[in-house]
Amino acid sequence: MSGIRDKVAVIGMGCTRFAEHWNKSTDDLLVDAAYDAFNDAGIEPSDVQAVWMGTKDSAISGTGLSIPLKTQYIPVTRVENKCATGSEAFRNACYAVASGAYDIVLAIGVEKLKDSGYSGLVPSSVYSDGTEPLFTAPSAFSLLAPAYYKKYGVDPKQGKEVLSRIAWKNHQNGALNPKAQYQNEISMEKIMNSPIIASPLGIMDCSGVSDGAAAAIIVRSEDAHKYRKDPMYVKALAIASGPNDGGMKQGFDFTSIKENVKAAEAAYKQAGITNPRKEIQMAEVHDCFTPTELVIYEDLGFSERGQGWKDALNGDFDLKGRLPVNPDGGLKSFGHPIGASGLRMLYEMYLQFQGKAGKRQLDNPNIGLTHNLGGFPWSCVSFVSIVGKELS
Incomplete structure (x- = not known):
């Protein structure tokens, strides 16, 4: 491939x-x-x-x-x-x-x-045999958080701080972006105390509708x-559609989404990436909910397994961190008009490579990644692209 x-x-x-x-x-x-x-x-x-x-x-x-x-x-x-x-x-x-x-x-x-x-709360109608339970998107992705806490020994109170820190970071970035739906910084206190949608997720843990x-x-x-002196080059395009293994097996533990892993592996192979933590300089990922972004850190190799929560608290994925994630504000600040989000992520890569990202401009990035996730954690489609400022 x-x-x-x-x-x-x-x-x-x-x-x-x-x-x-x-x-x-x-x-x-x-x-x-x-x-x-x-x-x-x-x-x-x-x-x-x-x-x-x-x-x-x-x-x-x-x-x-x-x-x-x-x-x-x-x-x-x-x-x-x-x-x-x-x-x-x-x-x-x-x-x-x-x-x-x-x-x-x-x-x-x-x-x-x-x-x-x-609204994002009403389950979409799909053909089925009627035996599968109905989940809203928030309820499905809320299952990631307690599973992660249990597996890696994270106190739920500290876990809530981690999730809130992810939302806080994305709103900080979105406040610098004139094309974002939400352009206000949101305090940690407000995020942590937002009304519960699907425990432990509050409304501020969820992306908007736009x-x-x-x-x-x-x-x-x-x-x-x-046409131009500063185009953006495509290094890799990978998509993985899952067979619903997670939905059929008792062993699915909700701390990793296999489709993410497979798409990332394929993209890294195509682009010649061997150490994503060091070689990827910025990323736009599918932060539909805060625990989704946490799991993505580890699925894409930005953090070691069980360490993503520490890296998030340490600011590793902040605008000035070692690997900025969602520098444009992500789904959290933009909302999620479904057909447009993937190209919006690529648009941020394009602006950053050209030095046109304004107040959120990073220091001369050369390689970036975009990621989308569609479906539920146990059965989904995942996409990863690698794009670059220069030819290899």
């Missing part, structure tokens, strides 16, 4: 603010993000030869994009892969360019959740400098 290391590059990106866009439609968000990307790349919409659009519920087919953008009979493919939907659009677009089928393509993700009444869109223009690497 060799992947497409350094074969494609991103030459333009766009991202709307993630917010409660009551005055904007799905079409508006698609147009805003797409034209931001066109302008950034210095191309015309007519230069795009194909499009991959990611959305969970906000469009049914390729016409969901071809109509608002008035694309002229080019292929538009609508994809969905749970919370990795935006990343899946990007992955498919990259492979299409790497194959030689197209020279320049658009990957775009969008979701309009607020008008739909979506609307948004993000887009990327992709070309072959050898063509990238025709």
Whole structure:
């Protein structure tokens, strides 16, 4: 599995603010993000030869994009892969360019959740034989925390501090980001005392619901400098879809998500990463809930097993820490318009590489990682990308 290391590059990106866009439609968000990307790349919409659009519920087919953008009979493919939907659009677009089928393509993700009444608390309807219990997302991911505390001997009171520290860190970062839904610093006290949603998770341990869109223009690497001097190169794209082992076996202990591990292993192999703790310089991960981010630290190799909670308290993943995680504020500050989140994460990598991240700018990063997780801890899809500022 060799992947497409350094074969494609991103030459333009766009991202709307993630917010409660009551005055904007799905079409508006698609147009805003797409034209931001066109302008950034210095191309015309007519230069795009194909499009991959990611959305969970906000469009049914390729016409969901071809109509608002008035694309002229080019292929538009609508994809969905749970919370990795935006990343899946990007992955498919990259492979299409790497194959030689197209020279320049658009990957775009969008979701309009607020008008739909979506809350994140009501379980989505899926086909089943009726024997599986229904879980809301908060209730499913709340199971990670007590399992982690028990396995690694963490006092629940200290565990609550760890989870709150993760939320605090992400809100600190989001306060520096004009495109985040929530742009306020939140005190540890307020986070720790927020109303319980699914014990031990309070409302401040949960990501919000928002609307948004993000887009990327992709070309072959050898063509990238025709458009700009500072493109972003794709090093690895990996996705793992689980067979529900965790849902079928009593031994699942809720302190690791196997799909995360498998996706990370594949991505690191493709990119030639042997020590992620030292080689990855920044990461955007799927902090749908604070214990999810804690488990991700260890699943992706940012922390040793059982040490992630200590590293979080020590500030290792803060903006000025050894490996900044969610420098843009993460899902915690942006909310989670499902089809857009993966591309929003890549947008932060792109800005950081170009030195355009403003007050949250890191010190000359060269390698970054993005991660999405969709489903429940015991049965999910996980995505990991590695992107870089320079060719290897």
